[in-house]
Amino acid sequence: MTGTGSAVPLLDVRGLEKRFGGLVATDRVDLRVEAGEIHALIGPNGAGKTTLVAQLGGQLASDRGTIVFAGADITAWPTHRRARHGLARSFQITRLFRSASVLDNVALAVQAVTRGSLDAWRPARRDTALFERARELLDTLGLGAKEAHAIDQLSHGERRALEVGMTLAGRPRLMLLDEPMAGMGAEESARMEALIRVVRTQSAVLLIEHDVDAVFRLADRVSVLVGGRVVASGTPGAVRSDPAVIAAYLGDDGIAT
Numbered sequence: 001m002t003g004t005g006s007a008v009p010l011l012d013v014r015g016l017e018k019r020f021g022g023l024v025a026t027d028r029v030d031l032r033v034e035a036g037e038i039h040a041l042i043g044p045n046g047a048g049k050t051t052l053v054a055q056l057g058g059q060l061a062s063d064r065g066t067i068v069f070a071g072a073d074i075t076a077w078p079t080h081r082r083a084r085h086g087l088a089r090s091f092q093i094t095r096l097f098r099s100a101s102v103l104d105n106v107a108l109a110v111q112a113v114t115r116g117s118l119d120a121w122r123p124a125r126r127d128t129a130l131f132e133r134a135r136e137l138l139d140t141l142g143l144g145a146k147e148a149h150a151i152d153q154l155s156h157g158e159r160r161a162l163e164v165g166m167t168l169a170g171r172p173r174l175m176l177l178d179e180p181m182a183g184m185g186a187e188e189s190a191r192m193e194a195l196i197r198v199v200r201t202q203s204a205v206l207l208i209e210h211d212v213d214a215v216f217r218l219a220d221r222v223s224v225l226v227g228g229r230v231v232a233s234g235t236p237g238a239v240r241s242d243p244a245v246i247a248a249y250l251g252d253d254g255i256a257t
Contacts, residue, residue, distance in 0.1 A: 008071075010035040010174055010204055011056075011087075016065035018051050025051040027228035029065070033174060038200050040207045040215040043225035044248075049208050052225065053176050056206070057089040058082045070173055086173035088203075090164055090180060096151045102162065103147035107134040109166035133169070140198055141165040142191070157188030161195055174204045181211050193218060216240065224248075 011033035058079035
């Protein structure tokens with residue numbers, strides 16, 4: 001089962017493989033992500049999801065296959081070059097400076113994107129454009145009222161949202177979100193779902209998430225990874241009812257609607 005999609009996807013992965021000795025972590029993976037969509041990647045523990053997203057982000061080199069993103073073959077590119085080309089992973093900027101305010105944390109992320117480094121411990125307070133962009137991002141995250149707060153004053157969910165916003169500072173074309181709802185309660189998960197819907201207005205999203213109920217609410221398309229291979233890819237409705245998916249992952253009763 002495959003999605004229709006456009007003729008030229010934003011991300012086109014072909015035959016991607018990664019081995020660790022005798023273990024095949026990803027096995028001839030084909031994956032397409034279209035511009036503007038939320039594409040979810042699900043699968044049981046040990047399916048190869050974390051390995052695949054690390055290959056896409058450049059943290060792991062692939063043994064075989066190609067990754068074409070936004071018209072360029074990025075298979076051999078280092079992480080920072082992929083990020084400059086518009087492929088961002090949410091955990092790439094996960095170091096929150098606890099001694100700096102929420103606003104300063106985001107301003108530092110904006111400064112890193114616009115100036116290419118974090119060589120200044122604090123962003124220049126006189127840089128009006130820098131802080132305008134930082135406040136714009138905080139408003140997007142729903143954290144505008146907490147710009148003066150210290151990081152320790154934020155909840156777990158708010159910190160995760162802040163990390164997403166810091167990644168958005170680079171205006172990516174595709175954001176890789178690796179389990180953004182991990183460790184959250186129902187209320188915080190609902191807020192993260194709402195944030196992901198906002199993110200998709202600015203960037204395509206490849207979402208790796210264990211909360212399959214949230215996945216089926218959010219995703220335009222879903223790909224299922226089992227044993228390092230994509231066993232199905234299509235609309236949430238089609239994937240939910242696919243016999244191979246039910247047998248390999250969802251269980252005999254599938255997922256309740």
